[in-house]
Amino acid sequence: MDKPLSVNRFRYHFSIARLVFWTCIFLGLILLFFFHSPHSSSSSSTSDSAPRRILADPDWESRVIKSGKPRSRAGGLRVLVTGAAGFVGTHVCATLRRRGDGVVGLDNFNAYYDPALKQARRSLLERADVFVVKGDINNPTLLSKLFELVQFTHVMHLAAQAGVRYAMKNPSSYVHSNIAGFVNLLEVCKSANPQPAIVWASSSSVYGLNTKVPFSEKDRTDKPSSLYAATKKAGEEIAHTYNHIYGLSITGLRFFTVYGPWGRPDMAYFFFTKDILKGKPITIFEGPDHFSVARDFTYIDDIVKGCLGALDTAKKSTGSGGVKKGPAQLRVFNLGNTSPVPVSKLVNILEKLLKVKAKKIVLPMPANGDVLFTHANISLAQRELGYKPTTDLQTGLKKFVRWYLNFYTRTGKTSNV
Numbered sequence: 001m002d003k004p005l006s007v008n009r010f011r012y013h014f015s016i017a018r019l020v021f022w023t024c025i026f027l028g029l030i031l032l033f034f035f036h037s038p039h040s041s042s043s044s045s046t047s048d049s050a051p052r053r054i055l056a057d058p059d060w061e062s063r064v065i066k067s068g069k070p071r072s073r074a075g076g077l078r079v080l081v082t083g084a085a086g087f088v089g090t091h092v093c094a095t096l097r098r099r100g101d102g103v104v105g106l107d108n109f110n111a112y113y114d115p116a117l118k119q120a121r122r123s124l125l126e127r128a129d130v131f132v133v134k135g136d137i138n139n140p141t142l143l144s145k146l147f148e149l150v151q152f153t154h155v156m157h158l159a160a161q162a163g164v165r166y167a168m169k170n171p172s173s174y175v176h177s178n179i180a181g182f183v184n185l186l187e188v189c190k191s192a193n194p195q196p197a198i199v200w201a202s203s204s205s206v207y208g209l210n211t212k213v214p215f216s217e218k219d220r221t222d223k224p225s226s227l228y229a230a231t232k233k234a235g236e237e238i239a240h241t242y243n244h245i246y247g248l249s250i251t252g253l254r255f256f257t258v259y260g261p262w263g264r265p266d267m268a269y270f271f272f273t274k275d276i277l278k279g280k281p282i283t284i285f286e287g288p289d290h291f292s293v294a295r296d297f298t299y300i301d302d303i304v305k306g307c308l309g310a311l312d313t314a315k316k317s318t319g320s321g322g323v324k325k326g327p328a329q330l331r332v333f334n335l336g337n338t339s340p341v342p343v344s345k346l347v348n349i350l351e352k353l354l355k356v357k358a359k360k361i362v363l364p365m366p367a368n369g370d371v372l373f374t375h376a377n378i379s380l381a382q383r384e385l386g387y388k389p390t391t392d393l394q395t396g397l398k399k400f401v402r403w404y405l406n407f408y409t410r411t412g413k414t415s416n417v
């Protein structure tokens with residue numbers, strides 16, 4: 001009588017043990033899956049699915065390799081350009097490629113301003129034989145992959161969260177791209193063999209509240225008036241660190257209000273044009289005592305020449321295997337036009353070019369991070385880079401307006417700022 005019962009009890013205990021055992025294995029696997037999934041380690045929402053894309057598109061690697069190969073010139077550069085679908089990035093990529101260098105672009109196509117404009121720039125670059133990879137500079141796997149495919153001699157780092165006023169709305173985007181992203185990029189560069197030389201975009205905004213004009217590289221830059229300026233200044237200090245510890249050759253370029261065809265819709269010359277054409281009033285800010293706000297507007301082609309001058313004069317990085325072998329080059333240059341123009345004059349030129357009178361509202365400048373004026377001393381860039389701007393505002397705006405009218409009537413779009 002007893003026996004069947006004990007057998008049953010034995011079977012019962014045995015199946016419980018088995019259930020517990022398999023449940024543990026199952027739970028363990030689930031935990032393992034979660035801790036190793038990229039989502040738990042990735043902190044950024046904009047970080048791209050590029051590694052998956054690499055697996056999905058067998059063409060991807062060969063396109064990167066082909067784009068990175070110098071064409072005509074023996075000894076041409078191999079340049080990784082970040083922010084390639086941006087305003088300056090597009091022009092730099094196209095110019096480098098035209099003279100025969102190898103160029104691979106990288107851009108995350110974020111929606112800070114109309115991504116359709118970024119896509120249009122990408123199409124332009126495709127026709128110019130430059131491949132622009134979609135991805136974030138915060139993605140180390142993607143960056144390492146690119147360095148595996150192409151032995152970059154140079155990195156032209158233009159990816160950033162730009163804009164002064166937007167920093168009050170979305171401060172973390174500045175930390176993400178201008179600080180975390182820059183550090184991530186430098187980490188990959190310092191580990192690369194050979195290490196590339198780096199040229200990157202700082203900004204005239206680092207001069208902040210300085211009143212001594214013109215702004216010279218030796219002047220103090222410890223009074224930023226916006227978070228944007230503070231992240232660019234931080235970039236300059238971070239550059240110093242990576243130069244010092246790892247022997248990376250780094251050149252910072254302080255751009256002064258760049259404008260021109262394919263420009264940025266968040267900048268005044270661009271949205272003034274749009275609003276004047278629409279008959280919408282434009283707001284012109286002035287300083288205390290009717291002080292006219294002025295900018296050292298610099299035409300895109302001049303900036304591109306400065307960028308190429310910096311790439312061509314950059315010395316090699318000295319480290320290898322992530323270890324410094326000797327002192328390396330560390331430079332910073334103003335790239336401006338040396339002739340500040342009051343914003344009211346900018347509006348007058350636009351009115352004449354567009355043949356439309358602007359409806360102007362003049363207001364005192366709010367405390368939103370903008371500075372009253374900028375004025376570059378460019379004698380250092382002149383001496384070291386052969387930099388010599390040749391386009392005045394009138395001439396440059398004429399080219400911008402021609403592009404604007406052609407682009408927005410041809411595509412039938414209106415710019416969505």
Ligand SMILES: NC(=O)c1ccc[n+]([C@@H]2O[C@H](COP(=O)([O-])OP(=O)(O)OC[C@H]3O[C@@H](n4cnc5c(N)ncnc54)[C@H](O)[C@@H]3O)[C@@H](O)[C@H]2O)c1
Nearest residue numbers: 083085086087088108110136137159160177201255257258
């Ligand atoms: N245009 C100017 O007047 C001016 C003045 C001073 C400094 N700068 C600097 O020059 C550089 C280029 O400026 P621009 O006018 O061409 O700006 P832009 O916004 O047109 O170009 C920057 C590009 O970088 C991309 N990007 C941003 N964050 C990224 C990220 N985390 N990963 C990958 N791509 C990212 C954007 O999608 C954009 O296409 C920027 O560093 C900017 O701060 C520009």
Ligand SMILES: *[C@@H]1O[C@H](CO)[C@@H](O)[C@H](O)[C@H]1NC(C)=O
Nearest residue numbers: 213214216217377378379380
């Ligand atoms: C411009 O900068 C150079 C150094 O690069 C300096 O020698 C010169 O005095 C500066 N000029 C002015 C007008 O500040």
